[in-house]
Amino acid sequence: MPALVESSKKRKSSKNAGAPSKRRAVAEDDFTETLSTIEKLENEIAESRKHYNNIATLISMLDVEKSAKKPELAVAVSLCRVFSRLMAAGNFAESSRAAENEKIVTAWLKERCLEYQRALLAIMREADTTSQITALTLSMRIIKERITHIPGAENAVWSTNFKHIVEAVVEAQDGQDLQTEFIEKFVKEFEDVRYHTFGEIAEYAAIRRSSDVFDTLVSILSACDDVPSEGHEFEDFFATPGGKNKRLTSVGSHKKRAQEAWLAILRNNISPAQRKSLLRIMVHHIEPWFSRPELLMDFLTDSYNVGGATSLLALSGLFYLIQEKNLDYPQFYHKLYSLLDADLLHSKHRSRFFRLLNTFLASTHLPAALIASFVKRLARLALNAPPSAIVVIVPFMYNIFKNHPTCTFMMHREIRDKDLAADIEAAGMDDPFDPTEKDPTRTGAIESSLWEIETLQSHYHPNVAAIARIISEQFTKQQYNLEDFLDHTYQGMVEAELGSGEKPMRKVPVVEYQIPKRIFTDRLLAEDGGVDSGPAAFMRGLWDFS
Template identity: 70%
Template structure:
């Protein structure tokens, strides 16, 4: 029976180690001695296993000292390293393989060792998935050592180990690891990018892993891993860096076409998965220089690029670059290319952050002198019409671009010199049809560029000055479009105010009296109670509901 009495007397306060009177230096020395004793114990168990088979039970003891599976836990890495050495020696010595005609007790021992090896591999994979970053990297290195030993010495063969065995489990653990940014960086830098055979089988597992629907987070991990492999081998490339020495005997691992085929399958599996809009845009940005060089059959990308093109907006602009690469480099024919290009010319284009990229591509698309004049005229007219409501930075690029097109296609200059016979009552009927989707049927060649003449009265002096080059003699051969593509509001403002070297011809008119209210009607002044009059001009122009 428990003693009864005063609670204060019946309970004892737990002492703090700091209050026990033991100096901190002494406590550190005790901890170091305990750590040294533990290391000595681990080393003794490992050495006994190497000495005799009768100490194989030490493997189970070491496995019990290796806690794993806790999220963010700190496993005993010294035990993990010791077990790795133990199993590598056992695999190299053939102790995990049943010899022909082995006795029953020998088969039992081999089966037991295989189970303990599987248990150890599972523990390492748990560490890779859930432990802290340092432990994850150590477990990855140990797992890859086991992969190398099994591929070299196990009777099932190296292909089985890489495609169906341990390496497949390692790859999945790396992809699914919690907080595994550092782990994946280690895997990519020290294994995938460093060794040709590891990269080959990584491509293989990416294609299999992405063959089923995955979450956006998982797809982002796969995209990041493949994007790091951004250098496709040339036909003359010789594969010499292998993680496993037996890899050189595999003809596929020394074949450029085989490597590109694996990478092609990996990228296609990702492109066919449930990509988010941001991931689709990211892939389109790297399409030309990272993805397409791996494809031996680039026509397989046509479906993805076409679907992306049909999305509209910025996604279509990004897809256009990939399509142009296929047309220019791979000689692919894309039907209705200029019709689709013409459909991209809308008001949103001139306000898009991809405007410069689009103008560079369009400048290339329309540079050929073999294009019909009516098609080129449609692009000129469409952009001139859009320039009426475009920001100044876009107009600055449109006018030189139109000038260059006139120099390349002189037939279109009739749009500048057309005599306008207008009716004072109805005005001049513009034959241009802005709603016609086919650029060869818009009748733009029969119209005039009154829009550019209107821009000569633009409020921004730089825009008005550039617009006047259309009305002058075409003495300049062409303008360098790169000088105009990167203009912004900020850049144009800095050009006026940044240097201070340009003198002001006329002082700007400023508001000398700051109004108290802008969006509301002015009521009675607080000081005099006098009606201050109607609201501001902004308040009069718009009805704020």
């Protein structure tokens, strides 16, 4: 009996196994029949004008009104071929001498073409990734054919049809791959597409101030980082440019379009996170497109005044405008000095800040009092800084002292008055540095000393203690390469100590090898739950292990 049951199960499972293959065969037959129908309708349109109604049939087969999520891509490709042939044959060209019935046919064909393009836009917005990319390719092909074969259609096509394509790409559902395809295959490849994309994004960002599509707009613009230089020859065009359109071959026109697009983005209601993302790409992706970089001044100064990480990110862009465009910002160093706080040394932008600070303080024309304030503030912050930050601060100070030797009095200053020296030796002195002063030229740091760095020479981390000693040694090294210290982390320093290259111990550490029975005894505790009064009672209880 078990054997009979088993065989029946096998027969049942084999019967079920054949069902999917039958359904697959039926689906393949249906697909083959659909392709045959599409090919027949397409060929009839090519044979005679009397079959133009087949265009409407094909559009109905595309059936995007009910659902654009699962379109018939074979129908969409066939319609693209149909309209491309009709445009190449001149059936879309209008002529004043044409008969009335010819004009009616032309108008009907244009209407069907617009209906087809609207269907492609719906597919781009709602369908799966493969369908979205296919619809984008077909839409761009129609644009190329219209510009190439319809006289005078260039401006209208770029301002209407292409505008709708950009909107569909930006607003597409799960359209990351679609946007990448648009950027890589069209925007970055063809200069006329890039030029008109700038214009459409500027208009889109100015009208629809929504943060939902902010990242998409920024990604499209930032991908266009190949700024044409003076004398650049524009040759890579998607569609043949009109002979009178000088703007497509002008470097100034391209920069102006990009500048307008970025300004429209910057004028949006952007969040703090979005502001930071813009500041990160400011120098390399945004400023090169601006023929008038001073237009960025308001955005950068507002960001610089925010404080925290936002101010750190705004530094490079603001300094570029000051250095290259001679823009005036009198409170630059005052604001820079205020950024030196405890949070800075724990920030993930710490390395970037020190690179910029090294540039800002490099000029030998800066007053010694100003330089001394920065050095003293960093020394004070180093007392509570993580080891990975201290190993950057000390070499940074070394380089500062080499560039500004008038500040070296902070490391060693002889007191010539013997009586005063004796008094200071006996009673000490107050640090003349005022940490609450906001003006770096009036802190009194130049009259102070770097006792903080000498304190760090006894730091618990041996690497920090060793590097802090360079301030007390002769300055025989010309400069330290700051890049060798910027990327240190606390985890990396610990792993270097505990890694495979372990350092041999010079002295065996003292450890407790007798485990005490107890530390606090009953005699230490009072009846009321407190502690016996007096240090003697405390010590008796602490050391009584019996």
